[in-house]
Amino acid sequence: xxxxxxxxxxxxxxxxxxxxxxxxxxxxxxxxxxxxxxxxxxxxxxxxxxxxxxxxxxxxxxxxxxxxxxxxxxxxxxxxxxxxxxxxxxxxxxxxxxxxxxxxxxxxxxxxxxxxxxxxxxxxxxxxxxxxxxxxxxxxxxxxxxxxxxxxxxxxxxxxxxxxxxxxxxxxxxxxxxxxxxxxxxxxxxxxxxxxxxxxxxxxxxxxxxxxxxxxxxxxxxxxxxxxxxxxxxxxxxxxxxxxxxxxxxxxxxxxxxxxxxxxxxxxxxxxxxxxxxxxxxxxxxxxxxxxxxxxxxxxxxxxxxxxxxxxxxxxxxxxxxxxxxxxxxxxxxxxx
Numbered sequence: 001x002x003x004x005x006x007x008x009x010x011x012x013x014x015x016x017x018x019x020x021x022x023x024x025x026x027x028x029x030x031x032x033x034x035x036x037x038x039x040x041x042x043x044x045x046x047x048x049x050x051x052x053x054x055x056x057x058x059x060x061x062x063x064x065x066x067x068x069x070x071x072x073x074x075x076x077x078x079x080x081x082x083x084x085x086x087x088x089x090x091x092x093x094x095x096x097x098x099x100x101x102x103x104x105x106x107x108x109x110x111x112x113x114x115x116x117x118x119x120x121x122x123x124x125x126x127x128x129x130x131x132x133x134x135x136x137x138x139x140x141x142x143x144x145x146x147x148x149x150x151x152x153x154x155x156x157x158x159x160x161x162x163x164x165x166x167x168x169x170x171x172x173x174x175x176x177x178x179x180x181x182x183x184x185x186x187x188x189x190x191x192x193x194x195x196x197x198x199x200x201x202x203x204x205x206x207x208x209x210x211x212x213x214x215x216x217x218x219x220x221x222x223x224x225x226x227x228x229x230x231x232x233x234x235x236x237x238x239x240x241x242x243x244x245x246x247x248x249x250x251x252x253x254x255x256x257x258x259x260x261x262x263x264x265x266x267x268x269x270x271x272x273x274x275x276x277x278x279x280x281x282x283x284x285x286x287x288x289x290x291x292x293x294x295x296x297x298x299x300x301x302x303x304x305x306x307x308x309x310x311x312x313x314x315x316x317x318x319x320x321x322x323x324x325x326x327x328x329x330x331x332x333x334x335x336x337x
Contacts, residue, residue, distance in 0.1 A: 005098050009168035012093040013053055018046050021089035025081070025191075034081045049082060056171065058086070060179035063187065077180070077187040087191040090172060095195045098163060103198065104205045108269075109221040110194040116269035119220045120278055123227075123268055126216040127275045130227045130262065137262040138234045140226040142241065144201075145254035147222035148193065149185045151200055152250040153177050156186075159199060184250075197221060200249065207244050212237060220269050227262065234259045 022042060026035045038045055052058035063077040079087070100111060108119035130137040144150070157170075157177070164170055176192055186193045201219065208214050208226070214237065216227035228234045238259065245251040260266075265274035272279040298304045 003163065005094070005164045005166050005169065007166060008094060008098075009166050009172070010054075012089075013050070015046060015050050017093055018050055018053075018085065018089055021085045021092065022046060024092070025084050025088045038081055045082065046085075049085065053086070053172070056168070058172070058175065060086075060175050063180065063189075074188060076189040078189045079179070079187070083176075083179075084191065086172070087176065090176070091191055091195050094169060095192070095199075099195065099199050099202070103202055104209050104217075106218040107198065107202065107205055108218065110198060116220065117271075119218055120269045120271045120273055123218050123225050123266065124273050124275065124278060126218065126225075126227050127262060127266075127273065130216055130229075131275055134229050138228050138231050138259055139262050139264075139266050140228060140234045140238055140259050141257065141266060141268070142224045142226070142238070143254050143256040144222035144245070145252045147251070148188050148197065150251055151186050151197065152184055153186070154183065155249060156196060156200055159203065203249060204241065204244060207248075208241065212240060218268075223268065225266060225268055231259060231261075 019042070022038075026039070029035050030039070049058070061080040061083050063079055066076055066078065068074050068076055103111065106122060108114040108116070108122070127137075127139075157173070160173060161170065164173075176190070177186065177196075180187065186196055198221075201222065205217075205219060208217050208224075214226055214228070216225075218225045226234070226237060228237060238257070242253060245253065262275075265272055267273075270280070295304070299306060
């Protein structure tokens with residue numbers, strides 16, 4: 001895709017692309033009542049949505065709010081299903097194509113073929129390299145305060161407009177961003193929010209890599225790891241990052257931001273990382289063990305079967321299998337057929 005986006009909205013707005021977005025959006029959710037209702041008249045609904053977007057009459061609906069407690073208490077704002085199809089179409093056909101290629105290599109969240117375990121392995125690789133190069137080294141770990149709630153919409157739009165010159169595309173982005181009429185904060189539950197969040201912090205990625213010229217750097221959403229030679233260099237770099245975040249993006253770092261000696265290892269993406277081992281954090285182990293106990297209890301009470309239990313653990317296994325855990329996975333995930 002060219003550096004500047006022009007006339008791309010109509011190019012990718014097709015019945016087929018919207019239907020594909022619907023198929024992707026409903027994956028693993030086909031039993032939900034709203035999906036069942038939509039499926040019964042999907043061709044009619046998709047054609048209606050196509051016409052609304054084509055004519056510029058589409059209006060984003062409201063949100064339902066609920067809270068989740070894992071990995072921490074968060075407010076989720078859930079949009080209508082038909083709006084979620086629009087989010088998927090926008091991201092898969094336009095935003096991903098336009099912006100992901102601009103991201104630095106060591107940005108790992110919400111990008112195809114990246115993810116938490118690859119982020120952890122990359123940090124470990126950087127630690128090994130720093131050890132060979134310097135011997136002693138320091139780690140600067142940064143965490144943005146209430147990141148999604150503090151993304152400034154006008155700043156985000158200006159970042160997007162540097163590349164997007166397609167008026168229809170800007171109209172749709174505005175419609176999604178301002179479905180909630182606040183100037184700060186984007187909805188955690190939106191598929192678009194993951195990409196917007198990455199585009200926003202790509203600004204600081206570029207600053208760290210190309211202005212500060214930090215070699216050892218990795219980011220997963222709003223958590224970042226920088227590896228530097230000395231403590232003084234780490235302190236100086238931290239000050240510059242704080243200044244950039246505040247002045248350019250209206251963001252601040254929280255109290256989890258810290259500097260420590262590389263010998264201590266680092267907690268990142270759910271793993272305890274040092275130069276030669278990748279362990280699960282104790283907190284993560286406890287949660288996994290409790291989940292397995294709960295599933296075993298449900299099987300015993302005939303609330304679910306073993307196949308359903310294994311399905312519910314599939315995501316956990318994808319996270320656990322990369323760590324140095326010896327036979328822990330067998331103990332955690334052994335559920336009788």
